Amino acid sequence: MSAPAIVVQGVTKTFGETPALRGVSLSVAAGELFGLVGPDGAGKSTMFRVLTTLLVPDAGSATVMGHDVVRDLWAIRSLVGYMPGRFALYADLSVEENLRFFASVFGTSIEAGYDLIAPIYRQIEPFRDRRAGALSGGMKQKLALSCALVHRPQLLLLDEPTTGVDAVSRREFWDLLDQLRASGLTIVASTPYMDEASRCDRIGLMQDGRVLAIDAPAAIGAQFPRALFAVHGGPRARMIAELRRYPFVASAYPFGETVHFSDRRLAESPDTIRRELADYLAVADLQEVRVAPIAPGIEDTFMELMGESPSVAA
Amino acid sequence: MSAQPALLAFMRKEVRHLLRDRQTLAILLLLPIAQLLLFGFAVRTDIHAVRVAVVAPASDAASAALRTRFANSGRFQLLPAVPHADSLESLLRRGQVDVGVVLPPRLADRLTAGEATRVLVVSDAIDPNTGTTMQTYAIAILRDWQDALGAARSAVRIETRLRMRFNPTLESVNLFVPGLIALILTMVTSLMTAISLSREKERGTFEVLLVSPLHPWQIIVGKVLPYLALAMANVVSVLLAAWLVFHVPFQGSVSLLLSASMLFALVGLAFGVLIAAITNSQLAAMLAALGGTMLPNTMLSGLIFPVTSMPLPLQLLTNIVPARWFIEIVRGIMLKGVGLSVLWPQLLILSVMLAVLLTLAIRRTNVRLA
Amino acid sequence: MNTPAIVARKLTRRFGTFTAVDHISFEVQSGEVFGFLGANGAGKTTAIRMLTGLLAPSEGEATVAGYDIRTAADRVRERIGYMSQRFSLYDDLTVRENIRLYGGIYGLQDDEIARRSEVMLGELEFTPPVTAMVRALPLGWKQKLAFSVALLHQPAVVFLDEPTGGVDPITRRQFWELIYRAAAKGTTVFVTTHYLDEAEYCDRLSIMVDGKVAALGTPAALKAEFSVASLDDVFVTLARGTASSGERSP
Numbered sequence: 001m002s003a004p005a006i007v008v009q010g011v012t013k014t015f016g017e018t019p020a021l022r023g024v025s026l027s028v029a030a031g032e033l034f035g036l037v038g039p040d041g042a043g044k045s046t047m048f049r050v051l052t053t054l055l056v057p058d059a060g061s062a063t064v065m066g067h068d069v070v071r072d073l074w075a076i077r078s079l080v081g082y083m084p085g086r087f088a089l090y091a092d093l094s095v096e097e098n099l100r101f102f103a104s105v106f107g108t109s110i111e112a113g114y115d116l117i118a119p120i121y122r123q124i125e126p127f128r129d130r131r132a133g134a135l136s137g138g139m140k141q142k143l144a145l146s147c148a149l150v151h152r153p154q155l156l157l158l159d160e161p162t163t164g165v166d167a168v169s170r171r172e173f174w175d176l177l178d179q180l181r182a183s184g185l186t187i188v189a190s191t192p193y194m195d196e197a198s199r200c201d202r203i204g205l206m207q208d209g210r211v212l213a214i215d216a217p218a219a220i221g222a223q224f225p226r227a228l229f230a231v232h233g234g235p236r237a238r239m240i241a242e243l244r245r246y247p248f249v250a251s252a253y254p255f256g257e258t259v260h261f262s263d264r265r266l267a268e269s270p271d272t273i274r275r276e277l278a279d280y281l282a283v284a285d286l287q288e289v290r291v292a293p294i295a296p297g298i299e300d301t302f303m304e305l306m307g308e309s310p311s312v313a314a
Numbered sequence: 315m316s317a318q319p320a321l322l323a324f325m326r327k328e329v330r331h332l333l334r335d336r337q338t339l340a341i342l343l344l345l346p347i348a349q350l351l352l353f354g355f356a357v358r359t360d361i362h363a364v365r366v367a368v369v370a371p372a373s374d375a376a377s378a379a380l381r382t383r384f385a386n387s388g389r390f391q392l393l394p395a396v397p398h399a400d401s402l403e404s405l406l407r408r409g410q411v412d413v414g415v416v417l418p419p420r421l422a423d424r425l426t427a428g429e430a431t432r433v434l435v436v437s438d439a440i441d442p443n444t445g446t447t448m449q450t451y452a453i454a455i456l457r458d459w460q461d462a463l464g465a466a467r468s469a470v471r472i473e474t475r476l477r478m479r480f481n482p483t484l485e486s487v488n489l490f491v492p493g494l495i496a497l498i499l500t501m502v503t504s505l506m507t508a509i510s511l512s513r514e515k516e517r518g519t520f521e522v523l524l525v526s527p528l529h530p531w532q533i534i535v536g537k538v539l540p541y542l543a544l545a546m547a548n549v550v551s552v553l554l555a556a557w558l559v560f561h562v563p564f565q566g567s568v569s570l571l572l573s574a575s576m577l578f579a580l581v582g583l584a585f586g587v588l589i590a591a592i593t594n595s596q597l598a599a600m601l602a603a604l605g606g607t608m609l610p611n612t613m614l615s616g617l618i619f620p621v622t623s624m625p626l627p628l629q630l631l632t633n634i635v636p637a638r639w640f641i642e643i644v645r646g647i648m649l650k651g652v653g654l655s656v657l658w659p660q661l662l663i664l665s666v667m668l669a670v671l672l673t674l675a676i677r678r679t680n681v682r683l684a
Numbered sequence: 685m686n687t688p689a690i691v692a693r694k695l696t697r698r699f700g701t702f703t704a705v706d707h708i709s710f711e712v713q714s715g716e717v718f719g720f721l722g723a724n725g726a727g728k729t730t731a732i733r734m735l736t737g738l739l740a741p742s743e744g745e746a747t748v749a750g751y752d753i754r755t756a757a758d759r760v761r762e763r764i765g766y767m768s769q770r771f772s773l774y775d776d777l778t779v780r781e782n783i784r785l786y787g788g789i790y791g792l793q794d795d796e797i798a799r800r801s802e803v804m805l806g807e808l809e810f811t812p813p814v815t816a817m818v819r820a821l822p823l824g825w826k827q828k829l830a831f832s833v834a835l836l837h838q839p840a841v842v843f844l845d846e847p848t849g850g851v852d853p854i855t856r857r858q859f860w861e862l863i864y865r866a867a868a869k870g871t872t873v874f875v876t877t878h879y880l881d882e883a884e885y886c887d888r889l890s891i892m893v894d895g896k897v898a899a900l901g902t903p904a905a906l907k908a909e910f911s912v913a914s915l916d917d918v919f920v921t922l923a924r925g926t927a928s929s930g931e932r933s934p
Contacts, residue, residue, distance in 0.1 A: 040823050040850035052525045054683040073681070074527070082525040088518040105526045137724035147522075163850070166723035167880055167916060168923040192850050193879075207852065236885070237864060253857055256881035256914070257903070303853050323788020327777065334776045 003066060005030045005155055005186040006051060010060035013046055020046040022209040023060065028188055028202075033181045035200035036190035037298065042206040044190040045085060048159045051188075052082050065154055078106070081153035085160045087144040091133030095124055095143055098132050099150060106151035113150035116183070120176050121146045138169030145176070156180070158189040162196060174199045194299040205302050212305040217298055224262075224296035224304055226250055227270045229277070232258040234289040242284045246277065253303065260300055261291075341601050345609075352613045355625050362623055364448045366413045367393040369402050374422040380415070380459050389451050402436065406479055407652050409642065412438050412622075413448050415456070425463065432473050439478035440649055441489050444620055449476060480649045488563065491556045492644035493617030495549055496637040497608070499575065502545045503582030504589070504607040505600070507538055511590035512599040521683065530679045538583050545579040546572070565651025571644065574657075577664050578640040582607070584671035591678040611637040639663050687750060689714045689841050689872035690735065694744035697730050704730040706895035707744060712888075714840075717863060717873045719883050722892030723923055728876055729845075731892070735874070736843055737761050749840040762790070765834035768845035772830030775819035779810075782818060783833055790837035797836070804832045807865075824855030831862055835871065842866065844875040848882065860885050880916045889915075891922055898922045 006028040013021040021043045028034045036044045049055040051064055053073035061068065067075045089098055096110075099121070103110050114121075124142050127135065132143060141161060148156060162170040174196055181187055181201075189200070197203045198217040205212040205220065213220055231239055239259050243252035250264040263273045274291050281289045332339060366384050370377035373395075385392040393411060396402055405411040416434035418424065424431045435452050439445030456474060481488050511534070514520045523533050549572065556562040585607060593599040612618065614628065615637035621629055632638045639660040646652045646660075654661070690712040697705040705727045712718045722728045733739040735748050737757030746753045749763035773782045780801075787797035805814070808828055812821055821829070827847060834842055844863075848856045860882065863873050867887075875886070883889055884903050891899040891906075899906055899922060903915055910918045 039852035039855075049521075049683060054521060054524060056682065077525050078527045080525060082522055084518055084521050086518055088522045090519060102522075105523065105528055107527065164724070164878075166726075166878060166923070167919050168723060171920065194853065253854075254860070254881075254885065256884035299853050306852060306854055319791055319793070320789045323785050326788070327774065327781070327785045330777055330781060331774070 002030045004028060005032070006034075006062070006064055006188065008047075008051075008060070008062045011047075011050060011057045011062055012059040013043075013050065013055060013057050019209050021050070021057070024206075024209070024211050025060075026204050026211060026214055028186065030186050031181070031184050032186055032201045033177060033199070034186075034188045035197045035203040036188065036206055037192070037194060037197045037203050037302070038190075038206035039192050041208065043209040044206060045159050046209075047206075048082070048084070048157055048188075048190065051157060052080055053077060079154045081148035081151065081156045083144050083148045083156075083158045083161055085163065087140045089132045089140060089144055089147070092131060094129050094131055095135070096128040098143060099147055102147040103150045108151050110150060113152055116152055117146045117149045119179055120149070137165045138172070141165055141169060141173060142176075145173075149180070154186065156185055156187045156189075158187065160190050160192070162191055162193065170196060194297070194302060197298050203298065205298070205305060207302075207306055213301065220298050220301050221296040224301045226262040226264075226266060227273060228294055228296045228300060229261045229263075229270075229274060229291050230255075230258040230294045231261050231277075231281075231289060231291050234281075234286045239281075239286065239289060242281060242286060246280055248273075248276075251304070253300075255299070260294070260296075337598060338601070341605065345605055348605075349609070349613075352609075352628075355628055361444055361447055361451070361620070362389060363391045364389055364412045364451060365393055365410070365622075366390045366415065366452065367396045367402060367405060367411045369396045369399050369414060369416040370421070371397070371417070371419040372421065376421055376425060376463060377417050379462065380417070380456075383455050383459055384415075387451075387455055390455070399434075406436065406438055407646075407650050408656050409438070409646070409650075413452050415452060430473060432475060434475045434477065436477045436479055439481040440645055441620060442478070442481055442486060444623075445478055445481065449478075485560070485562070487556070487560045488649060490617075491552070491560070491562050492641050492648060493615065493637075495552050495575065495644055496578065496615065496617065496640050497611055498548050498552060499545050499579050499640075500582050500607045500611050500637065502548055503541055503579050504586040505603045506541050506544075507583055507586030508589040508593075508599040508603040509596060510537055510541070511587065512593060512596045515590075516596055524682070530681055531676060534587055534675075534679060538587065542576070542579055542583060545582075546576060549575045549579075562648065564648050566647035567653055570653060570657075571647045574640065574643045574647070574661060574664075577661065577668065578636065581636045581664060581668045581671060584668060584675050588671060588675040588678060591675060591680070610635045614638065615641050617641060634667075636664060636667050687714075688712055689716070690718075690746070690748050690874065692731075692735070692744070692746040695731065695734060695741050695746050696743035697727075697734060697739065698742045703895055705734070705741075708892070708895075708897045709744075710890055710897060710900055712841075712872055712874065714872055715867050715870045716887045717867050717875065717885070719886030719889030720874060720876045720892070721883055721889055721919065722876075726892040727895040728892055732843060732845065732874075732876070736764060736766060763840045765837065765839040765842035766845075767830050767834040767842070767847055769827075769847060769849040770845075772826060773818045773833065776817065778815050778817055779812070779821075779829065780814040782829075783814075783836065786833050787836055792837060800836055804836065808832055808862075824851055824858075827851055828855070828859055828862060831859065835866055839871065841872040841874060844873065846876055846878060848877065848879065856882070880914070880919065883915045891919060893922050893925075 004027045008024060008026050011021050011024045024043070024047065036047060038044055046055065050057055050062055050069060053069050053076050056070055063069065064076045065079060069076065093101065099110055103113060120142050124139050127139065132140065135143065145161065162173055177187055177189065178199065191197060200217060202214065202216050203220060204214040213223055215223070231243065236254060236259070240252055240254060243249055243259060243261050248264045250262045252259055252261050261277070270293050274293065278291050368377065368381050368384065381392060384390045396405065399416050402411070402414040402416065406414065414436040416436065418432055421431065433456060435449060437445045437449045453474060524530065557564060586603065589602045589606065590599050593602055614632045614635045616632070621632050621638065624632070643657050643660050646657050688711040693709050694707040695705060696703065696707050708731060720728060730739065734741050734753060735746060737753050737760040740754065748760045751759040751763065753760055777785065783801045784797055810829070812825060818826060831847060848859050851859070863875070867873050877883060886903065888902050890897050899918065901909065906918050907913065907915065910921050912918055912921065
């Protein structure tokens with residue numbers, strides 16, 4: 001069992017009056033693809049800045065590849081590949097010039113890192129002379145990733161690499177991360193998109209500077225405390241209205257085509273709940289609506305945990 | 315649909331933005347006041363404390379009387395007696411005297427004999443305006459002296475010869491070119507590095523650069539050196555233009571001038587780095603650079619308004635304006651033809667300023683974001 | 685009166701030799717919630733700029749809220765509202781000041797602004813004080829408030845550009861409830877989003893690829909047309925089906 005790549009213990013960081021991180025603890029195993037999941041303001045970027053030694057925690061400690069973030073900053077800075085939000089690239093340099101610059105900053109060259117970045121870089125290589133400012137969002141993202149990888153880091157820290165990028169590019173990006181993880185690289189990526197998070201080995205849910213839960217995606221789903229059902233087939237607004245009027249409703253939220261419903265009564269069997277609900281809906285003239293049990297996902301659990309946390313968005 | 319409420323609403327919003335941006339507001343309110351004070355006190359078309367040296371080969375009553383007149387006039391500051399005209403030349407080159415009055419040998423005999431007596435008035439005319447003014451003052455004193463002498467004797471014929479040193483043709487361009495070099499250097503170094511560094515921070519690429527084996531000072535040197543090269547290229551082009559187009563004289567050593575320019579450029583670069591380190595945005599960096607360099611370099615450097623004419627507090631202030639010393643160096647080299655032996659104090663001062671600014675800039679440049 | 689709220693016919697915009705929007709045509713009915721989807725660089729932002737009267741078309745025409753975008757762009761802007769993720773309210777003004785500002789810009793009198801503002805804040809169940817600086821509000825409140833402020837002058841059409849980016853899942857859903865309420869009152873909502881579950885909430889949607897409208901219809905119709913189970917798959921099928929040039933639409 002190799003040593004964990006990252007250990008964070010009780011880290012707190014406050015900016016003026018705003019607490020960005022409140023006593024956060026987590027650990028990332030070597031070779032893992034770890035996701036930090038949460039909305040804006042959850043503290044994800046601040047966490048990255050602590051791990052990349054750009055910020056010093058007000059309380060608590062953190063180590064990256066065995067090095068303390070406060071004392072051993074230069075050791076960490078050589079072995080980490082960092083991609084901050086909004087793709088920090090030089091707009092007036094070409095694709096190749098950007099890559100070559102970042103390689104040289106780490107004392108290496110494009111050639112030395114080529115086999116690692118090849119699956120990514122090959123997709124933008126035809127545009128190597130184009131100014132980075134003229135690339136589409138998806139291309140910028142791939143270039144930024146190549147620049148972070150070219151010096152063969154041991155750990156990759158990606159702050160919201162898929163934000164503002166369309167669904168196809170997002171999928172492709174996570175495919176690339178899968179490939180990289182297969183080569184043994186430890187990766188920590190943050191995202192506000194809960195569906196992407198399911199592609200990680202483990203995820204940490206964050207909200208308002210706190211960690212709500214850390215586990216494998218499936219296990220996170222299992223943390224949902226009640227049986228969950230998908231209700232669909234009828235007009236959405238009416239379905240939701242009726243479900244919220246149901247005397248035993250615990251939660252009823254739209255999820256795309258369906259509505260996720262959970263019942264307050266923990267003692268009843270899922271079958272009973274389903275039957276009673278279907279009857280209720282039929283009475284409300286929604287006979288075509290179907291109720292089926294489903295496994296809770298990350299978003300279901302996130303919303304549930306959010307509701308328990310004191311500072312929920314109103 | 316009337317546009318008036320919309321316009322009013324918009325104006326109200328703009329006023330609120332302005333009032334809430336405390337930093338910018340402070341600068342915008344204080345800067346005009348500072349300018350007003352500077353203009354009020356620094357702009358002097360009349361001249362005080364003209365340093366005059368009377369060269370009298372022999373001491374006699376007449377030369378003593380002249381010396382007393384100069385001493386008692388409100389405008390002149392009489393320097394200790396200068397025995398020879400050669401010493402006067404050296405004093406002029408060092409910038410220690412503004413006007414020299416050279417009396418001929420055997421003054422007393424000549425006057426008694428009623429011979430034509432030639433008095434030479436030499437003015438430092440680097441600034442042609444002050445040069446002619448000082449000369450006028452000196453001539454006025456001489457006239458009074460002449461009249462007083464004539465009252466006691468029958469025929470006193472005194473002819474004054476006038477010489478404008480260092481700028482015989484009284485070209486303004488000769489005055490401005492050295493100052494212009496200083497201004498251009500300041501703009502390219504302080505202003506551009508402050509903007510370039512703070513723009514890197516605003517863009518977000520600075521963050522990525524920090525998380526690398528590069529030390530912050532390496533990042534800074536890498537950013538700053540191209541501007542140094544650009545600045546030197548500017549100096550060369552300005553000198554060429556001044557020489558070829560405006561025929562500004564070039565008496566002294568070119569290599570000394572270029573070395574001094576590089577020293578001054580480095581001072582400007584260090585200051586630009588310091589500004590970028592202590593400001594938070596490109597806008598603040600630009601305002602600080604303009605207010606902290608361009609303004610003093612135009613008003614307080616002796617570029618336009620002579621330092622010696624300013625009230626004492628401002629004169630003291632000019633001591634910390636690097637451009638003041640640089641302009642003295644450039645004028646000395648270009649117009650007076652002096653070299654290291656005369657200018658070493660100014661060069662030393664600039665070197666000390668560089669050391670101080672560099673230390674401050676290095677200290678304030680953070681190895682982290684906060 | 686059943687004139688569509690938005691009509692676009694062969695709307696085109698070129699920048700030099702590059703065609704950002706290529707002869708798009710569609711209609712949006714009053715009170716509809718219309719999703720306008722597409723990859724970055726597909727031409728969405730350019731199309732929206734034309735519809736909101738900010739950019740003149742190179743070819744084609746469109747009417748928004750009954751006015752022609754070419755000849756009556758200023759009248760169009762009086763009748764529409766706009767809110768985007770990147771900019772919504774002024775951070776260094778208070779809640780009340782922002783409301784008064786937007787009300788004033790759209791020509792509402794002070795007492796009218798006060799009345800509508802009270803109703804709006806009541807409906808939002810807005811708990812923070814109106815004297816709070818917008819920058820101090822949690823993101824969720826900012827976005828909901830920004831949307832409501834965009835509706836203050838009761839526009840016929842409101843354009844929302846990725847309004848829920850980065851917002852937590854509960855607030856996202858509350859935001860969409862606000863959208864439905866507005867649509868129920870007759871406001872046409874034209875919204876872009878990268879969340880494909882949100883695309884399901886739209887009455888109809890269009891997907892732009894390389895400047896053209898590649899798909900148009902209800903969520904159910906589109907899924908049937910492409911024989912896939914989710915809109916995500918529709919999107920992927922369309923986007924992968926074309927050769928992308930990698931150029932970014934200005």
